[in-house]
Amino acid sequence: MKILFIGDIVGRPGREAIKNLLPGLKKEYGLDFVIANAENASGGSGITLSVAEELFASGVDVLTSGDHIWKKREIFDIINQEARILRPVNFPPGTPGSGSGLFKVKDKFKVGVINVNGRVFMEPLECPFRATKQAQEELHKDTPIIIVDIHAEATSEKVALGWYLDGKVSAVLGTHTHIQTADEKILPGGTAYITDVGMTGPYDSVIGRRKEDVLERFITSVPVRFEVAEDNIQLHGAIIDIDENTGKANSITRIQKKL
Numbered sequence: 001m002k003i004l005f006i007g008d009i010v011g012r013p014g015r016e017a018i019k020n021l022l023p024g025l026k027k028e029y030g031l032d033f034v035i036a037n038a039e040n041a042s043g044g045s046g047i048t049l050s051v052a053e054e055l056f057a058s059g060v061d062v063l064t065s066g067d068h069i070w071k072k073r074e075i076f077d078i079i080n081q082e083a084r085i086l087r088p089v090n091f092p093p094g095t096p097g098s099g100s101g102l103f104k105v106k107d108k109f110k111v112g113v114i115n116v117n118g119r120v121f122m123e124p125l126e127c128p129f130r131a132t133k134q135a136q137e138e139l140h141k142d143t144p145i146i147i148v149d150i151h152a153e154a155t156s157e158k159v160a161l162g163w164y165l166d167g168k169v170s171a172v173l174g175t176h177t178h179i180q181t182a183d184e185k186i187l188p189g190g191t192a193y194i195t196d197v198g199m200t201g202p203y204d205s206v207i208g209r210r211k212e213d214v215l216e217r218f219i220t221s222v223p224v225r226f227e228v229a230e231d232n233i234q235l236h237g238a239i240i241d242i243d244e245n246t247g248k249a250n251s252i253t254r255i256q257k258k259l
Helices: 011-029 049-057 128-139 155-165 211-220
Strands: 002-006 033-037 062-064 100-105 109-117 146-151 171-175 192-194 199-202 233-242 249-258
Touching (some): 002 171, 011 033, 011 049, 011 199, 011 233, 011 249, 033 146, 049 062, 109 128, 128 146, 128 155, 155 171
Parallel strands (some): 109 146, 146 171
Antiparallel strands (some): 100 109, 199 233
């Protein structure tokens, strides 16, 4: 089974990349399932119903998120009804939505997806290690194929979670920092790992925002509204080839496609 995980979609440019590039990627690589982090997909921060529907129509099967999941108020009205939109699993009990899900592929196999936030340099949530392990154990009752999106700032925390879950999940894939790393590997227990799959959006930017805005903030320390940039649109992500019977990863391949 081949699963594509797409890095953080940023605003309209990121959605355009999905719409125009994803169909070709499906054919080129023979993809069976597509997951994308979409917490920045609506105006650069948050997810709306119309944006989610647009991404599903473009061929994405599941949307993960992160610390910006609650930026658009309407998410509270849809996240309990739309199982294909996940919020981090380590939000406290009673938080709307779900942090994990089980999804059918080819009417034959099931894929488990877990979304979790890191805690280092981020808002404090429940322990990502314990929360992810609990979700993994529940999903493993139905499938050995489990993908984890670790949305975190610190590389050490992502690496640690990869080792913690090695042999228990098919892949641990990092998001949030918007810069694709070159450390993709298969860990000894058969888990695919990469610290960050990258960003889908405008690359003539500072992690998706207009260079001028970010530079002004850095240089003056004065609050500035960060607008989404528009140029050099690319889709970054990783393709994981997984043994459908064991759930172990055969390979992980980074991709970078320009619109």
